């Protein structure tokens with residue numbers, strides 16, 4: 001098959017991890033006979049420097065024509081002045097909104113060889129397999145903002161339709177997993193959360209085969225650490241999902257390991273590791289590329305229907321987590337390029353006949 005992928009490297013470690021993941025996609029193409037065409041565009045701080053805008057029109061246009069969009073990370077101290085009129089992160093929010101990718105899937109699994117890196121006892125990490133479904137195009141991120149010298153506001157707004165569509169996505173995904181959805185809100189305080197809870201409860205009635213439970217976000221932050229293996233699909237609003245998934249990454253051993261897929265109604269998805277531009281390690285060639293490489297697997301699965309190829313990348317990553325090399329964040333000494341090369345080499349160790357024939 002032939003696919004057009006727009007890459008948005010962005011800032012900091014974004015280009016470093018994206019380059020590694022694109023190299024893995026090239027290696028997959030070579031072995032399986034597919035053709036992936038890549039076209040790189042500006043987003044974030046580098047786009048502000050070049051054009052004055054965090055999402056230039058040419059970038060947006062290219063993304064809308066692509067089969068999938070693959071992003072590194074945006075932001076950094078250079079563009080983080082609180083008085084700045086324009087910020088890199090606005091580019092990311094704008095592309096999410098423009099592509100209509102309202103469901104952000106953030107899977108969490110704990111690889112056995114990394115369990116000792118987690119602050120939790122090993123036995124708590126057995127059978128941890130959570131799929132966060134974070135609402136991505138609503139809530140406080142997209143409400144009206146005001147600022148005077150001494151007051152600032154961020155409106156948090158959700159419509160029933162916005163909650164319904166992400167809830168349906170979560171229940172559909174739960175059907176393919178362990179048939180359990182946990183909806184996280186703050187319904188004891190927030191009106192948006194009360195609308196969220198009543199909508200989720202109503203939609204859940206369409207899925208009698210899936211069990212629903214509600215959890216308040218503050219206690220969920222605790223339960224995620226004390227009983228992580230209890231959870232299957234966790235659906236929540238934009239800001240809560242942002243925070244809970246960085247917390248979840250600590251269970252896996254590093255923020256650098258978690259991938260994401262952002263999906264809407266069409267096939268165009270936006271794929272990105274959940275971490276940021278990591279300014280503290282940018283430019284050193286030591287960033288962990290595995291979150292980006294696992295995002296490439298999600299891209300193949302969700303936008304290109306290449307499930308065998310996606311599973312092969314995931315198996316190669318697992319092979320590297322078991323055998324090394326590892327970057328610093330997970331206790332090793334290897335650089336980004338070493339891990340990239342090891343994943344590519346592992347593709348051959350884990351390849352099946354179906355993978356090699358491009359089925």
Ligand code: NAD
Nearest residue numbers: 073074075076255256274275276277278280281287288329
């Ligand atoms: P961050 O995710 O960039 O970094 C947090 C910590 O995790 C740092 O110590 C960093 O070194 C480490 N880390 C992150 N990714 C890593 C990797 N691949 N390998 C090894 N270590 C890794 O979060 P931050 O420091 O709070 O934010 C920095 C900038 O990134 C901010 O401007 C923020 O807005 C932006 N950001 C962008 C995205 C995105 O583009 N999707 C996501 C989160 C944050």
Ligand code: IPM
Nearest residue numbers: 074075089092093242274276
């Ligand atoms: C993420 C990031 C973004 C978010 C920022 C950079 C806008 O933290 O993708 O998790 O909050 O959604």
Ligand code: MN
Nearest residue numbers: 242243246274
């Ligand atoms: Mn985040």
